[in-house]
Amino acid sequence: MFRPQIQKTKTLFFIACLSMVSVYLVSQSNTYIEKDGIDDKIRATEIMQSYINSIKKSNLVSINDEDLYQTGLIGVESSNITTVYNEGSKNFLNSKISCTHPNFSALVVHLFKEAEISSGDTVAVSMTGSLPGANLALMAACEALDISPVILSSIGSSSWGANREDFTWLDMESYLYREKLIKDKSLAVSIGGENDLGENLTDKGIEIIEENIISNNFDLVNESSLKENIDSKMNMYKRKLPIENYSAFINIGGGSSSIGYGAAKDSMKVGVLFPIEIDDIIEDNKYFSSSLAYNFMNKGVTFINIKNINILGKDWGLYPPDKSIDINNGKLFYETENYNLNVIIFTLLLNLGLITFIGIYSHQQIKRRMKNEEYDSVL
Template identity: 35%
Template structure:
């Protein structure tokens, strides 16, 4: 009498084996025991740097006599603005602004940089709206932690609850960070921001206030209401400042008119690392699409709710999670070479089970 065959007489054993392999694979992928130590180290450094920068800004804000309102900023970050002011440009979500003060957003930017192929010594372009000062801090912290050089063009008008406090807007925050040695680099250009990038939706007093400060600051001032010409000026400034080097990524922070452009398709760009960007004709094209057309990967930091859902960050957390322990750190394992090797081993093992079963059943 011949021994019972695994594949012909007991096919359920192969099913159990495949199920067990799948379960082990999913557990290891979900809770990776290894992960990329370099990535995790950069993420932890970025989160810590953002936490220190936020603390410095909170102290600077207090020293300038600008109080934190606990009902608006229950975590006491100092990175939340006011609802309305003379430099406010548009509506904004208080919950979204609070969400971005989580230091693990700096860890997320590290992940996005690495996913885009950015490495130490590389150059990245940054188009930053002052509507999200915490995201600017997160991006600068990630760049510092990775040894990446950011070339920043910032717009200084801000939506509700962003960097919209006269006397403590992004210009003032930047000054505080630079004094503490946490700012990274001087921006390569600035603009008013808001409608038409010339503050048409801003109070005239606010336009005059920001305009006078920017013109006296020694940084090139972009004052161009034509979208096509504005984008051309920005791209020329990026190229000139790059000195022949290649941009490895472009980070868009917020919803700046000049960065977003006016084509409705821009609203379909997924938050985070954008897998595809529709490039409209130049008359409707923003810097996002111009960079994409040049083959530069785009990191889109807008639609904060979608960003949190895609990458596992908490929405409007109170209190803020301690840096270095969030779900985002699993990305360092899930996107590392051990995870790739694990996936390959899993596929080979399941394929072998199926192949052995098929041969024995013939």
Template identity: 30%
Template sequence: MKMRFMNLQREEPNQSRSPSGRRGMVIYGLAILSLVFFLVTRFFPLNPEGINILRLAAKEMEAAVNIIRTCRQAKALSFDLQADPNQTGLIGLRSSILTTSLGQLEAKRTTTNPDLAALIVYFLRQAGVKQGEAVAIGASSSFPALIIASLAAAKALKITPLYIVSLGASQWGANDPQFTWLDIQDCLRKAGWLPYEPVAVSLGGAKDLGLGMAAEGKELLLELAQAKGLRLISEPDLEKNVALRLSLYETAAKGKRLAAFINIGGGWANMGESEEILHLPPGLNIIDRSISTAKGVVWEMARRQIPVVHLLYIKGLAEKFGLPWDPQPLPRVGQSAFYLEARRSSGHFKLLVSVYLLISFVLIILYRFS
């Protein structure tokens, strides 16, 4: 009997786990679950279609830059390796007859990163833009790379870009008289990359009349625009200028919904004259306030409840969305931090998080009530 009692005592611990043992099993289970969650979200695309569209846009821009580089070489135009070490052909001159204002070289070089096209896709998808719709683009030739990025994004999303471009440019933009935005555009069209024409062009600069630009520069741009048969906007009254642009966008849309407006640079007509525009952050803006005077196209689009992608203040844009500042050489496509954010914002990721939290909750409940 004594021996049997001792055997029962030895068997008793195996019939139920101690609280510390159960706690250890729960912690072990949560650790394994967390590791699996980390590996899946880190190394496997949760929304491959969405990520592929981002990469497609970046690849489109990369192809455009290669075309421009080759085209510039074919014209026997050299590269300033100090200003344009990546030889993109999208960095202009410190000063020329087409220069309208000051510009930051590092910002211009940052915009030549093909991942900018992917970022614009990211913004447009967040804004709810769908295939077959139209987006209006108000662009300054101060940032030719951003114009190309926007067009590459449109190609990837299969939407129609309706763009109006001011031809004058700030320092380091498309201000080379031998390689203006219209020349860049011609390179892309002849190579079959660009199937679109601008809705209209303007001189840009103060009052959209090229004020601040050399007289020879204005004459050159006017001759180029006329030779190509482009619609020229030349209206110094802000309200009338904005109204004309909106009318041109609507006509060019041919009944398609204007799903977003992309503002590139600090063009007078697009920005307006109100100081309110200075508080608009770079990136996607769903503007829920209005102003009464000196409104540019940005505010008129906002008044119509059209999302605005504001591409200015490039330093802030790069910092906010994880783009390298002034990269040399240009990084490989898909390296920017916002790609991870694009994964996390997908429905697949949210579903996975929900499953992770549910299983964790069940494990904790089982532990507490076991």
């Protein structure tokens, strides 16, 4: 029995399968929209990658097995200059690793834009040796956006940070400065650790840090108490610029002088914090009122807290660290919307084209069949 192509079971089955595949492809498709500031973010990642590449080529440090991204920025579990020791803590190590991905500099750019910091602005920075990746990310973001950082550092570091005795945060910073990869370096340096005076370090550890500061030609901030260290650092910031004229105060790590003494600082909010939030912060951490961050917020300066990376980095796909995280890709760079118009148009045209082709072909089959039947009837 004659049946045109369009009526054949296998043809109808093929059309149905193609339609189902098309629906699936459309349902799984996405549109990627570039986020504001993507060019600045890409520029920052390129700069941070140049820092990492230079450090790796310097032969100043060996890369250990825990360094997932092979950056040279991951230290050791324990040393004489380790201020906080977390034995076997995977989350602790992962936080350090997450900061070493170049995309972390894009996160800093994002925080800058959220805080409405723009080209030509000056920011006050207080960083420790605990998160060297975040320190470099901050410097890369400042370079990409033409922002001037006024930096004070502390050398002590928690586990897996810049806690190698022969390659401290100061060694990293000094090397990059000598290589002319960074334009700004720390104005002065404190020991860090408990009360910013290294009170939880051994005499040997303090001696190593002090020698490191001297060998790198930095001024040492080492007063008789935490309060006096804070006052000394505030005066250094003031000598550069009136406090209220800074566009933000940025903390990296858990320095006592930066965000206060005690365990409560470990549960503080992270990211961009505005002066209006100061009372809420003190309610959660009473020691915050004795910190650099408080002094800045009290003058109406925005506070950016780069700490608790498991929280800060998670929403942006940077935590936990994973080798599959691509540079210049992800939530920081693109907004994802369901369905892709190009996929919809392609599958629609494919289905319409197939059906049209089968329809025309079947019509021609029917015409030929009718002609043959007319010819047979004449005979």
